[in-house]
Amino acid sequence: MFGRAISSLERKSALRIAIPRFIPKSSARNVPSRIIQRLNSNQPCRRGFPRAPQQPKRESKVKHTRWDPSQIQHARPLFNNDRFTHALRHKNTKYLAILIVGGSIVFYCTHIEEVPVSGRKRFMCFSEESAETEGLVLYQNIMRAAHRQGALVSQWDDRTRMVRRVMDRLITGGNLKHVDFEIHVLESPEMNAFVLPGGKVFVYSGMLNVTRTDDALAAILGHEIAHNLARHSAEQMSRGILIFPLRWALIFLDATGYTGGLGRILGDVGLSFGFMMPASRVQESEADYIGLMLMAKSCYNPEAAVRVWQKIDQSHKDSKQNLPEWTSTHPSDANRIKKLIEWLPKAEEQKVEAGCTFAAQYQQDFQQVLKSMWH
Numbered sequence: 001m002f003g004r005a006i007s008s009l010e011r012k013s014a015l016r017i018a019i020p021r022f023i024p025k026s027s028a029r030n031v032p033s034r035i036i037q038r039l040n041s042n043q044p045c046r047r048g049f050p051r052a053p054q055q056p057k058r059e060s061k062v063k064h065t066r067w068d069p070s071q072i073q074h075a076r077p078l079f080n081n082d083r084f085t086h087a088l089r090h091k092n093t094k095y096l097a098i099l100i101v102g103g104s105i106v107f108y109c110t111h112i113e114e115v116p117v118s119g120r121k122r123f124m125c126f127s128e129e130s131a132e133t134e135g136l137v138l139y140q141n142i143m144r145a146a147h148r149q150g151a152l153v154s155q156w157d158d159r160t161r162m163v164r165r166v167m168d169r170l171i172t173g174g175n176l177k178h179v180d181f182e183i184h185v186l187e188s189p190e191m192n193a194f195v196l197p198g199g200k201v202f203v204y205s206g207m208l209n210v211t212r213t214d215d216a217l218a219a220i221l222g223h224e225i226a227h228n229l230a231r232h233s234a235e236q237m238s239r240g241i242l243i244f245p246l247r248w249a250l251i252f253l254d255a256t257g258y259t260g261g262l263g264r265i266l267g268d269v270g271l272s273f274g275f276m277m278p279a280s281r282v283q284e285s286e287a288d289y290i291g292l293m294l295m296a297k298s299c300y301n302p303e304a305a306v307r308v309w310q311k312i313d314q315s316h317k318d319s320k321q322n323l324p325e326w327t328s329t330h331p332s333d334a335n336r337i338k339k340l341i342e343w344l345p346k347a348e349e350q351k352v353e354a355g356c357t358f359a360a361q362y363q364q365d366f367q368q369v370l371k372s373m374w375h
């Protein structure tokens, strides 16, 4: 009976009344087991029993998001067109632009200097010491590799002595005794020679096979010393500073979508072919000029420079290494030879000024006297 009453109450779900928890044992027999189970478990009835009023959920102020790698594809950029345009239109932007541009112009103008011997004007913001520090790291790497490969030629070898002999004369002719030159010859078929900032001289044996005479070697070493004298390494580093803001501007434009992601690639190609390579060719040509004057002052025959470059040109042609000038950091061999021929009269003047022709004439006369005594 009691069970039936409860079932009827169940059906009348509109009645919001509480059902007593205690069911007398006498009545329990008539109560369906599912009802007793439900009452004891304190679960709301599916049909008839009213549910406890639910509290409205409070929204948390902290939003927890689960990491989803696929979301990064739809992530918004840090700077977009709207933000960029907003920043450009800000009232303080023009003052900031004037400050940056004005400061850069002042910095550029106060760091212009003249290259010794050639007189070319250039921008220079690195000291010789910073270039020497870079040179020292490079020197240690080269020496480590040379020791590992056993490529270092002995200091008593005829080839090293030849290089030292020519270097001594160039140092005297160019008044370079203040530079601490250190000479090394490396066993390698490559036609190469260079002087690192700080005065570390490296000549590859392949180059000595081309320059068999002291005059020809003086032409090559004169060119390499000229790079050092004109501080071309520090100038290259300074040039890097000039293009640094431009590269960052292109990266920024790529990020904001203005250049469609191609700004940096096209910018690098443009800067390389339009700025860095031409500037490097200017330095090479300048080293040719200074080197020619240096060898002439040291009483070497400047015509040997033309002959050695003709030999190098021929070997480049034989090995098909002749690249178009505009794709290279060096002038073409033909252009080099043409320029050297143009500068020969000036080099001869330097030779006369240095008193070399009188010494050579005196030597010639002395040899003739000796010959006449023996015959």
Ligand SMILES: [Zn+2]
Residues within 6 Å of the ligand: 223, 224, 227, 284, 287
């Ligand atoms: Zn060079």
